[in-house]
Each structure stands twice: as C-alpha cells, then as structure tokens.
Amino acid sequence: MKLIVGIVKPFKVDDVKEAVKDLGVQGLTVSEVQGFGRQRGHTEVYRGAEYTIDFVPKVRVEVLVDDGDADRVVQKLVETARTGKIGDGKVWVVPVENVVRIRTGESGPDAL
Amino acid sequence: MLELAVGAPKINTGDTAWVLVSAALVMFMTPGLALFYGGMVRVKNVLSMLMNNFFCLGLVSIIWAVLTYSLAFSGDNKWIGNLDFFGLKDAANVFPTGLESLTIPPFAFMAFQLMFAIITPALITGAIADRMRFAAWAGFVLLWSILVYAPIAHWVFSPSGWLFQRGALDFAGGTVVHINAGIAALAAILVLGKRKGWPGQVMTPHALPFTLIGAGILWFGWFGFNAGSALAGNKIAAQALINTHMAAAAALVAWLVVERFTSGHATTLGAASGLVAGLVAITPCAGFVGGMAPIYIGLIAGAVCALAVGLKFKLGYDDSYDVVGVHLVGGLVGSLLLGFFADSSINPVVTDEGVFLGGGWSLFGEQVIAVVATLVWSFVVTLVIMFVLKAVLPKGIRVSEDDEETGLDLTQHSETGYALERV
Numbered sequence: 119m120k121l122i123v124g125i126v127k128p129f130k131v132d133d134v135k136e137a138v139k140d141l142g143v144q145g146l147t148v149s150e151v152q153g154f155g156r157q158r159g160h161t162e163v164y165r166g167a168e169y170t171i172d173f174v175p176k177v178r179v180e181v182l183v184d185d186g187d188a189d190r191v192v193q194k195l196v197e198t199a200r201t202g203k204i205g206d207g208k209v210w211v212v213p214v215e216n217v218v219r220i221r222t223g224e225s226g227p228d229a230l
Numbered sequence: 231m232l233e234l235a236v237g238a239p240k241i242n243t244g245d246t247a248w249v250l251v252s253a254a255l256v257m258f259m260t261p262g263l264a265l266f267y268g269g270m271v272r273v274k275n276v277l278s279m280l281m282n283n284f285f286c287l288g289l290v291s292i293i294w295a296v297l298t299y300s301l302a303f304s305g306d307n308k309w310i311g312n313l314d315f316f317g318l319k320d321a322a323n324v325f326p327t328g329l330e331s332l333t334i335p336p337f338a339f340m341a342f343q344l345m346f347a348i349i350t351p352a353l354i355t356g357a358i359a360d361r362m363r364f365a366a367w368a369g370f371v372l373l374w375s376i377l378v379y380a381p382i383a384h385w386v387f388s389p390s391g392w393l394f395q396r397g398a399l400d401f402a403g404g405t406v407v408h409i410n411a412g413i414a415a416l417a418a419i420l421v422l423g424k425r426k427g428w429p430g431q432v433m434t435p436h437a438l439p440f441t442l443i444g445a446g447i448l449w450f451g452w453f454g455f456n457a458g459s460a461l462a463g464n465k466i467a468a469q470a471l472i473n474t475h476m477a478a479a480a481a482l483v484a485w486l487v488v489e490r491f492t493s494g495h496a497t498t499l500g501a502a503s504g505l506v507a508g509l510v511a512i513t514p515c516a517g518f519v520g521g522m523a524p525i526y527i528g529l530i531a532g533a534v535c536a537l538a539v540g541l542k543f544k545l546g547y548d549d550s551y552d553v554v555g556v557h558l559v560g561g562l563v564g565s566l567l568l569g570f571f572a573d574s575s576i577n578p579v580v581t582d583e584g585v586f587l588g589g590g591w592s593l594f595g596e597q598v599i600a601v602v603a604t605l606v607w608s609f610v611v612t613l614v615i616m617f618v619l620k621a622v623l624p625k626g627i628r629v630s631e632d633d634e635e636t637g638l639d640l641t642q643h644s645e646t647g648y649a650l651e652r653v
Contacts, residue, residue, distance in 0.1 A: 164434045165539055165552075166493035 119214040119227060120188040124179040125153065125207040126199040131177045137198040138181060141191055144230070147180045157205030176207060182217055182230055242333035244463040249338045252458025255451045256345035260287055260352050262447025266502065267356045269440030270551045272433055274637025275360050276647040282355040282367050289368065290348045293375050298347060299340055301380035303327070308392035310381050328389025332461060342458055343387070350379055350407045356551035357415035360425050360433075361634055364642040366619050366627035370418070373615045378414060378608050382406050386600065397582065398600035399572060399593065401470065402459035404514025404565040405604040412558025413605050414612040415549060421616035422627060424548035426634050438498055445502035449478050452509045456516035466577055470516040473524035474509060480528025481508025481535075488536035500536065503556060507535035510560030515568045519584075520576040527571065531563045565601050569594025 126134055131148060138146060152173035159172040183191050188211055195209050219229040264283035271279045290298075300315035303326035315321045322337050332339060351371050358367065385391040386398065386406045393405075400406060425433070435441060456474040460467035485504025486496040511531030512524055519527070539555035542548065549555065572584035572593055582596075583589025620627045633641035640646065 162434065163493055163495045163497060165499070166489065168493075169432050169434060 119217055119230060120183050120185060121212040121214050122181045122183060122188060122191055122195065122209065123212060124195050124199060124209040125151065125176050126179060126195075127201065127205060127207065128175055128177045130199045130201070131179065133198045134179055134195060137194050138191060141187070141194055143181055143183065143187075143191060145181075149178045149180075151176050151178045155205070155208070174205060182214065184227055184230055240333055241335055242462070245461065246334045246338050248463035248467065249334045249342050249458055249461055252454035253338070253341040253345055255454025256342065256349065256458065257287075257451075259345070259448055259451035259455065260284070260349050262444045262451055263349060263352055263355075264444070265440045266444025266448060266506070267359065267441075267551050269437040269442070269444065270356075270435040270499070271359055272637070273436045273647060274639055276436065276639065277645050278364070278638035278642055279355060279359055281364065281643060282359075283352045285364075285368065286348050286352040286355075286371055289371050290351060290375050291344060293372065294344045294347050298375055298380040299343070301376065302343070302347075302383040303329075303340075303388050306390045308390060308395065309384070311384050311388065311390075326388060334461060339461065342461075343383070346403055346407060346455075347375065347379055347383070350403075350411050351375060353407070353411035353553055353557055354415045354418060357419050357549045357553040358422055359550040360638065361628055362422060363623070363625060363627055363629055364638075365625070366623055369619050369623065370615060370627075373619075374414065374612065377615065378410065378611050379406075382410050382604055382607060385603065393600045393603060396596055396599065397593070398596040399518055399568055399580065400514045400565065400600065401517040402456045402513045404510070404561045404568075405600050408510045408513060408557040408561030409565065409601060409604050410561075410608045412554055412556075412561055413608045415553040416547065416558065417609045417612035418616055419547055419549055421613060421620065424546075425550065426631055428548045429543060435499065438502075441502050442498055445505055449475075449505055449509065452478070452513075456509075456513060460517050466517045469520055469576055473512055473516050473519060476524040477508040477512035477515075477528035477531070478505040479508070480525045481505055481511065481532030484508075484529045484532030485536040488533050492536075503539070503552065504532045504536065507531045507556050507560045510557055511564030511567070513561070514565045515571060518568060518573065518577050518580055519571040520573050523571040523573070527564060527567050530567065531560050534563055535559050562601060565597050566594070569597045 153176055154172055154174055157174055161168050161170050192209055200206055217229040218225045260283055264280045268276050268279045295318050300313050301311045303311055304314040305312035306327050321340055325336050351374055383406050385393040386400050452474050453471050457467045457471040460470055482501050482505040485500050489500040490496045508528035508531050511527050535556050538559040539552045570584045570586045572580045573587050574580040574583055582593040
C-alpha cells in the first residue's frame, strides 16, 4: 500500500478530486497548508513599510492506494494539477505499513 | 457673563429629538472605534482591543452618573465643577451653569456629553494595545476620566470654564477629545514601553474589513458628534454636518495621494485613516466654518497626518495604531486652522473672525492657549496616573513577555477570537 501526497495549487483541488475519482479511488484527504519552493511569496505594504510574505497557500492532497495503482494515480494527479507555471507543486509516494478501517476493523488492502 | 433665566426654559421638540439621536450616534462610535482598531491588531489580540473599548462604555457611564458629569458641568468655578450633580442629583431637572437657555432637557445634554466622555479614553486603546494588563487599563479609565477628562471638559465646554470664558472655540471637542486623548496616548506609551519585537517584527493587521466597517461607523456617528454639538436642529447643525462630511471626504483623498507618492500604493488602511483624520480635524471647526473651508481643512489634515504617522519610527515610540499621528496631530491641525477659518456669518458665536476672514490673530492666539493648556494638563497628569498604577498594582501595568507572545485574548480574558477550527 502507498500513500500518495500531492501539494497543489488551491484552485486545482476540485479538478484533482474529480480526476482521482474517475480512476476508482474511493476517498482522499485534503488540508490547507502554506509553503514555498521556487515560487516566491508576495509583498504587502503596512503604513508605508513593505513586508515580504514568504509563504504561499497550497492544498495538500493525500490518497491511500494499492501498490499496483500508485503509478496511475500519480500520473493522473500530476497531469491534472499542472498549469505549467512556477508553483505547480510536487507529488510523492510514501510506503505504508498498514491501514485499518475504523468502523469494521478490516486491515491491509481490504481497508483501502 | 450673567444669564438671567426668565421663566421656565422652552423645550423645543425638534432640537431635543436631534440631540437625543445624536447621543445615540455618538454612542455607536465607540463600538465603531473598537472595530476600527480591532481590525488592525493581530488575531491573538482582537478581543482585548474590543474589550478595552467596550469596557469604556461600561465604566465611564457609571463614573459619569456618579461624579464626572458634575465635575465637568456644575458650578461657576473656572477650573472644575462641584458636586451639585453628584449621583445624578437634580441632573434631570436642572441645567448646567450657564446653559439655562438650552432648548433641550438637561438630560438630553447630559446624555450627549456622556457619549463624548466614553469615547475619549477609548481612543487611547489604539496606542496601548497588545501589551497592557486589563486590570491596569480599567484603573486607567477610572482615574483618567476623573482627573483628565472632567477638568478639560469643564475648561472648554462649560460656560464657567476658563478657556470657554477666554473665547477659545471648540465646537465639538478638538481639544477636549482629540488633542487630549492623543497626547495622553503618547504619555501612556512612554511609560508602558514598546511592544516586544517592535519595530522590526511584522505585525500586520489581521482583518482590515473590520477596520473599514469601523471607519464607516465612525463617519456615520460623527454626524452626531459634530452636528449634534449645535445642541439644536438648526442651520448651524446642517452646516456642521456638511462640514463634517466634506472634511472626511477631502482627507481620505489627500491621505491616499500622499501615500501613493511616499510608498507607491494607495491602501484601504490609508483611506480609513485619512477619513478619520479629516473628521478629527473638523471637530473643533464644525459649526464655525463654511464655504470651501472644510475641504481645505480636510485636505491639510489628510496630508499632514499621512506624513505624521511615520514620526513614530523616526522618534522611536510605539504608538501601535497611530492615535498620536491621527488624533493628536489631526486635533492640532483643526484647532489651529480654526484660527484661520472661523466665520461669524456661519455662527454668531464667532466674535473674532479667523485670519482668512479678515479677523486678526486674536482667535488664533486663544486657540494656541487652549491647545497648550490641554497638552500640558493631559500629558502631565496621564504620566502621573501611569506611574501611580505601575507602582500600586502588584502585577504592574504591562503583561509578562510570555503573555505578550501568547496574546492578550487568551492571557487576559481566557478567550479565543475566532474558534474557526473547532467544530
């Protein structure tokens, strides 16, 4: 089992969600985060003084998948989230030791 | 000047209705002020700012009823009133000395003035923000209302007062409210000290929409503050209303223009601050000037105050939300410009015309005296009050460094402003 983590631009979240649903993925988790990579923040002015705000709002998308599905899902995520401009984000894959469904107690791939 | 009250005063329903409404308008300005500053603070201190303002509505009202209305408006002593109206005794039926010919009931006058007494200390909240213990602020409001506000109100607003009798003009409180609160704010922060991390650390406003809502409420309420000070529903009140509006409008534009040139951007905070600066400056002038004067006064106030807010960085005092730059400086601009623009054809109370109207410098001279008297008394006594509180309160006047980091909402009030993540 794998955990696919993607950091994407906030306005891309709906597209990403629809795309992974089309692949048969049952669920995902999103959280609002801040960060920066090569995309720089912005400046604001307060009483004439300029301030640099380094962080940029992003959304973190997390999906648990079977080993065999990981590549497809990563590819779909990347295609959907891409705009071609700096700040598109990154996707990475993390191995997962175990998953348990809380309601039933099922574990392993049955819990995905 | 002796006033003979001939028979019972004639109460005019129109005058009374307008003054009662004005009292309500000015009352609304204190919550408006709370939002104005509240939007400028960081998230962790928003409740503390709102609380400091709302608390004035509570405590000052009680002190007014018990003591300070009497100290401000009774008797014929030039320096301070007596206890004739202590605990509201006779206050509903007896006019303050010298105001026997008012066409509104005594309580209408008392109510209207009460709202001024409330908002004046509330102005200081913007300077002492983010680092003052609430208990210390409560003690400050109590002492300051009695020792600073009441005397100065008596000097300027009461016909017995020495500045009133000298002929200094202050239509709605440029000295009593704005210069007073402005210089007191400076005294207070000199004792309180700078916020930890100021000026290097970023402390940007957390909710400028609040600030703009607050500014809008202030503009609205100020119609009561200034036009209500005519104490009648008459031509002077109408002039005061127009003057108030025009000054706000002109100052808003002027601040934006200055800001655009000095920092490259016209900001919403600049617009909000500019309009307030105009309203402050027109306050002493509101029922005494006419024609294009309010626009000139507004343009000057907006521009001067826009530049004045930078002084705190040059001189190193942490006036958190620019009470000094807007209220002290704006009040000074208005009170002194009145010496230039006062017009007897607008208001017969003006006996010495302003310089631009052909009068000499005598009104300007009286304005200077009134301004200096206010500055000196307010600054010195406020300093004393702050030192006394610092010495007498077991935990002092300032929160601990840790509490300042955590934020006042949690440490002073055990509350969170926006519990948005909780379900």
